[in-house]
Amino acid sequence: MGIIASSGNVESPFNLILVMIIGFVIFCIVMIACAIYGIHVHRKRKTADPLSADVGSIFEEDEDEQEEVEQEEAGTFAAEFPDTIFCWEILRLLNGKDGGNRLFSTFISDDDYNTLAAIKVLNLRKKEIRTLKGIEYLTSLARLDCAGNPLAELDLSHNTALQQILCFGNMLEELNLLKNTALVNLYCYSNRLTQLDLSKNIALKTLNCSNNKLTELDFSKNPALTGLHCFSNYMDPDPNVSVPDWQSRWDNAGTSWDGSAFQFFPQNEPPEPPESTEDEGSNDDEQ
Secondary structure: HHHHHHHHHHHHHHHHHHHHHHHHHHHHHHHHHHHHHHHHHHHHOOOOOOHHHHHHHHHHHHHHHHHHHHHHHOEHHHOOOHHHHHHHHHHHHHHHHHHHOOOOOEOHHHHHHHHHHHOOOOOOOOOOEEEEEEEOOOOOOOEEEOOOOOOOOOOOOOOOOEEEEOOOOOOOOOOOOOOOOOOOOEOOOOOOOOOOOOOOOOOEEEEOOOOOOOOOOOOOOOOOEEEEEEEEEOOOOHHHHOOOOHHOOOOOOOOOOOOOOOEOOOOOOOOOOOOOOOHHHOOOOOO
16 A cells, blocks of 8 residues: 555656646647748738838738729719619619619629610609719710709719700709700709809700899890790899890890899790609600
8 A cells, every 4th residue: 555655646746747848849839830820921911111011011902902892883883873862763764774683783884884875865853862973974865854853063064965954943053054055945943043154055045044043144145045034033123234135136025024033035925844754754765
């Protein structure tokens, strides 16, 4: 019994030492593995400036990934037509033509761009659209009805084929029509316009610009104008001040003046905007 007890006392310290040695070996292996991995990462991200190599490379990689994502998004319908409702109307129009299944995230194809460029009629009346960004792709557009929306700006500089614009009942403070030389009918009443340059719209026949903040109108470059409705503006009650050239051009036209808000009807009747159809065929390219 004495021998067994003595033998047990000798084995206890030996087991402890063995466990410590094994633990130390494992620790060393882990440290070596970490060091090798660190060297590998450092070499991978190494740049000309060793002091900022790791941080700089990380930011560069992040920026490259972000730029790639932005470039991908730039080609989708959602990116090119950022107003959700306007984008939905465009998708509905295109899908209705060929039975497609385009989504907001769908990339616009060359065929889609060609189809957009051929559209001639677009009805967006009372859709709660806030921006028409993307309308520049509709380069053949001849008739645009965007009345009754909360639009604060309207860029139609790429839509040079427009003949009829119905943009009344918005919140427009400016309306640049210098590129729309084919314009025949313009209904821009009930906005916030302070000026209206019609010097390039020589084909203009009908204008309704009432209920704005206009102080004067110049029709000297509009020889085809035969219908005008411009009451409820900030004009001088004397037409010779508000419309300096009116007398020489409409001596025989019927006129009506009413205080500081005047009306002028060369055809004795105020021009009314055409009705906008609400059926699915209202947006189409007229052949």
